[in-house]
Amino acid sequence: MKSSTIERDLLATLDPMDRRGRLWVGGLLAVCAMACVAWTVQLVYGLRVTDMRNYVSWGMYMTNFVFFIGISHAGTLISAILRVTDAGWRRPITRMAEAITVIALVIGASMVMIDMGRPDRLLNLLIHGRFQSPILWDLVSVTTYLSGSFLYLYVAMIPDMPMLATHAREHGRSPRLVRFYEMLSLGYRESPAHRRLLARALGAMAVIIIPVAISVHTVVSWVFGMTLRPGWHSTIFGPYFVIGAIFSGTAAIITAMFLFRRAYHLESYLRPEHFHKLAKILLALSLLYAYFALSEYLTTWYGGVATDSRLLELLAGTGPVGAAFWLWAVFGLFVPIGLLLFPSHRSMGSIVTASVLINIGMWVKRYLIIVPTLQTTFIPAEAAGINPHYFPSLVECMITAGAVAAFLLFFTLFSRLFPILSVWETVEDAEDAARVAVRAPGPTPAGKRVRAVPAVTVALLIVAGALVLAPWTAASAQTLSGVPAGAHAGAHAGAHAAAPAAVPTVPATSIAHIELERTSEDGQEMLVATVTVNGQPVAGATVAFSVARSFGIMALGEDQTLADGTAAVPYPEGLPGNARGDLDFSVTMLSPPALVTAPVQVTIGGAERPLAAPAEVPRALWSSRAPLAIVGTIAFLLLCVWATYGFVVVQLTAMYHLNGEG
Amino acid sequence: MSQGADASSAAAGQGVATLSLTADGGLVVSSVRAGGSAKPTSVEVRRGVPGRRWVMVIDLAACDGCGKCTDVCAKSHFIPGDREFIRLFNMQESTDTAPYWFPRPCFHCDNPPCTRVCPVGATFKRQDGIVLIDNERCIGCRFCMAACPYSARSFNWSPPADPAPAVARGYSPEWGYPRRVGTVEKCDFCADMAREGKLPHCVSGCAMTALWFGDENEDAVTNSKGDTVRLSKFLRDRAGFRYMEELGTKPRVYYLPAANRRSAAPGEPGANVSNSQRRRDQR
Numbered sequence: 001m002k003s004s005t006i007e008r009d010l011l012a013t014l015d016p017m018d019r020r021g022r023l024w025v026g027g028l029l030a031v032c033a034m035a036c037v038a039w040t041v042q043l044v045y046g047l048r049v050t051d052m053r054n055y056v057s058w059g060m061y062m063t064n065f066v067f068f069i070g071i072s073h074a075g076t077l078i079s080a081i082l083r084v085t086d087a088g089w090r091r092p093i094t095r096m097a098e099a100i101t102v103i104a105l106v107i108g109a110s111m112v113m114i115d116m117g118r119p120d121r122l123l124n125l126l127i128h129g130r131f132q133s134p135i136l137w138d139l140v141s142v143t144t145y146l147s148g149s150f151l152y153l154y155v156a157m158i159p160d161m162p163m164l165a166t167h168a169r170e171h172g173r174s175p176r177l178v179r180f181y182e183m184l185s186l187g188y189r190e191s192p193a194h195r196r197l198l199a200r201a202l203g204a205m206a207v208i209i210i211p212v213a214i215s216v217h218t219v220v221s222w223v224f225g226m227t228l229r230p231g232w233h234s235t236i237f238g239p240y241f242v243i244g245a246i247f248s249g250t251a252a253i254i255t256a257m258f259l260f261r262r263a264y265h266l267e268s269y270l271r272p273e274h275f276h277k278l279a280k281i282l283l284a285l286s287l288l289y290a291y292f293a294l295s296e297y298l299t300t301w302y303g304g305v306a307t308d309s310r311l312l313e314l315l316a317g318t319g320p321v322g323a324a325f326w327l328w329a330v331f332g333l334f335v336p337i338g339l340l341l342f343p344s345h346r347s348m349g350s351i352v353t354a355s356v357l358i359n360i361g362m363w364v365k366r367y368l369i370i371v372p373t374l375q376t377t378f379i380p381a382e383a384a385g386i387n388p389h390y391f392p393s394l395v396e397c398m399i400t401a402g403a404v405a406a407f408l409l410f411f412t413l414f415s416r417l418f419p420i421l422s423v424w425e426t427v428e429d430a431e432d433a434a435r436v437a438v439r440a441p442g443p444t445p446a447g448k449r450v451r452a453v454p455a456v457t458v459a460l461l462i463v464a465g466a467l468v469l470a471p472w473t474a475a476s477a478q479t480l481s482g483v484p485a486g487a488h489a490g491a492h493a494g495a496h497a498a499a500p501a502a503v504p505t506v507p508a509t510s511i512a513h514i515e516l517e518r519t520s521e522d523g524q525e526m527l528v529a530t531v532t533v534n535g536q537p538v539a540g541a542t543v544a545f546s547v548a549r550s551f552g553i554m555a556l557g558e559d560q561t562l563a564d565g566t567a568a569v570p571y572p573e574g575l576p577g578n579a580r581g582d583l584d585f586s587v588t589m590l591s592p593p594a595l596v597t598a599p600v601q602v603t604i605g606g607a608e609r610p611l612a613a614p615a616e617v618p619r620a621l622w623s624s625r626a627p628l629a630i631v632g633t634i635a636f637l638l639l640c641v642w643a644t645y646g647f648v649v650v651q652l653t654a655m656y657h658l659n660g661e662g
Numbered sequence: 663m664s665q666g667a668d669a670s671s672a673a674a675g676q677g678v679a680t681l682s683l684t685a686d687g688g689l690v691v692s693s694v695r696a697g698g699s700a701k702p703t704s705v706e707v708r709r710g711v712p713g714r715r716w717v718m719v720i721d722l723a724a725c726d727g728c729g730k731c732t733d734v735c736a737k738s739h740f741i742p743g744d745r746e747f748i749r750l751f752n753m754q755e756s757t758d759t760a761p762y763w764f765p766r767p768c769f770h771c772d773n774p775p776c777t778r779v780c781p782v783g784a785t786f787k788r789q790d791g792i793v794l795i796d797n798e799r800c801i802g803c804r805f806c807m808a809a810c811p812y813s814a815r816s817f818n819w820s821p822p823a824d825p826a827p828a829v830a831r832g833y834s835p836e837w838g839y840p841r842r843v844g845t846v847e848k849c850d851f852c853a854d855m856a857r858e859g860k861l862p863h864c865v866s867g868c869a870m871t872a873l874w875f876g877d878e879n880e881d882a883v884t885n886s887k888g889d890t891v892r893l894s895k896f897l898r899d900r901a902g903f904r905y906m907e908e909l910g911t912k913p914r915v916y917y918l919p920a921a922n923r924r925s926a927a928p929g930e931p932g933a934n935v936s937n938s939q940r941r942r943d944q945r
Binding site for chain 2: 045046047048052053054055057058112115116117118119121122124125127128129130132133134135136139223224226227228229374377378379380381382383384385386549550551552553554555572574575576577578579620621622623624
């Protein structure tokens, strides 16, 4: 195929829309408008308009979030992994895959905002962000992934830009559009210098975007995995979600390929071989996903922990959740595997059917990960007469439909603005095919060096991760310190205390005088009360001892006075003082009735008391400031990734200046 | 006895613990803050009451499932009908073991899973042990609700309809009203009451004296009748435990096992109606 033909065919997708196209866009806009109305209703009436309640507090929106973030992995697989491994057949597909990534990320991130009770307080994430929270990890890694994907999508489009500018000029498009393309082209021309800079930028992006993509779906899984809930608190959740994401992303790209092939008549570019090659990858991923699912459910079932078992009973049961589970297992996994398994039966139809089933199935699977676990509580809600149910409300369904429509709309508009197949790469592909000569194996030395940069970065990331792991576990073990009463503290309470102003001058024979002191008898600490009337000790009187606590009086015991007027109870060994470090004792005469007095209060200072509860809250997982290990890890990882992005931008700047010189 | 406490706190000076005599010869102690019921500052709210470690003990042997704790809590916190800060469950571990009533407030864990995951520090752990929520910072992501293993948290799904007294008092995280739509709330251990030296509403409202509250630093807990016992001895003698200790959350709420029950267990003759029955009746 000649490159001029390719150019003509692929740029034809930019022609003004026909009636069918306008209807399609109009329909999508209508669905989006409906979703906007639904969201307005939700903003006015609160999340009450959803079916989420206190037990099932996450539902369809979170499902959509995980689903779209999963779809976004299409770009990573096709364009990054296949580019790094130099699979030539990827070329017509890369643009589409990278566009899916960017658009799905935008939609996915907006689902979280729609799920928020207070979207107006979004900025609190920046003002008060806590790096112990997986949501902050999500925020950081999704932002990084979105920026990276955007950059990646753009870099791979640069060589098409001069072509697009020319095309727009020749077809009498608005000069503003021409200028737009020219600006984006950064003055790119077919010259060795330009090619080299482009190869460097693309090589670096292709490598760095892979760990970033993996991190994104890992931390998405950790939103669930880091809790203690049955079905979520699982160590395989990271890889399970990453595989699930690439799985659904690949299915999404096959579906998109099929739709664009039909809509834009790209049969000679998106050929059956492309579908078949992707089908093999999809089959491998579906088997891998089935393996992960089996591993997860089998261990849970075999172990048979009570809460886990209740979850599995719900999943495999006869209710609506059970129905959804079996529908997913059969139509989302086994049927697609069957459709893809035998090469002889693999047709375009079966591949696309399998992909669509997988896409729907993976949405259902995400729903089955989120909702049933929230229905399965440690303290069964049923024991409080509550049935935690959930079924998406109309508002939720409308917003979800809007999210899908917005995804398709953005995709459509993107394909009207830029060729949906990468023209320069398709031309390259055709040239490669035309060249009968055996291609030199492997990339050029220059390319090799370029790939070494991000490869070293990735290696560094892994080493850093391993290094950081140890202190992290140590940090997470920190707990609130020093709570209970210090066992000692030089417990010589002054012990001597006078009763409140005894009045000997008043000749009231029936008024008893009580003195309380702390003494040591035979090595045992005692609290001794001496009862006197007019200076004479009283024998046989019953005396009650108590000590004041914040909310009440704690009885210490009763005793009868001896001949010397003393009564004693054991000193409450180790009893901490009150907030001031004092022990407010009181003594009450219970009998004889003639002597009954009001309680006599005595304060003994210097009691054992951990006066200072932890003055500074440590950097624990729950405290306001994050453990340094977490902050350090995140900062280091971000630095590595953003440094690579910076490297790419430097190449682009160099490209721009190159033009000025040439 | 509560009148005695009120009277003394009204007369009390700044930061002084007061002892007052009550009709039955008992004593009431109350520490009163300067300014009485004035709103604590945001620093005070985040710190908690200095030197305190609030703790609750729930005596499952004494609980008769009357639901009074839930009711007084709802009334004093102006709680809408779709949620309960202290929720009553009728539990039975297995068919062969005895059923029992299980009141569940927020456990105010010392290693709180909810607070760990909060992205904005809207929910926080104080030095006096209480876990509170700042409804003016909460972004409503509900991660804490998903993370709490005890389902102790509720959400303001609709715009609130606060009664006049709630609005009049003005907002503080220590009492959580007037409510803010789209934010999370839960049992606050009546942080404002504890600050004034008063028992939480559920504790003082429990006629069965099943609920005890106190300061771990004082090693004492008190029930609605004013009975005060030494916490460490109480837990030791009565074989106290924390619910699902294996989760590692370190709750600040202890339970005493439902041995030698003082009243009928759920489902037994003469027992209070079950929760499902109660909810059916409400409808």
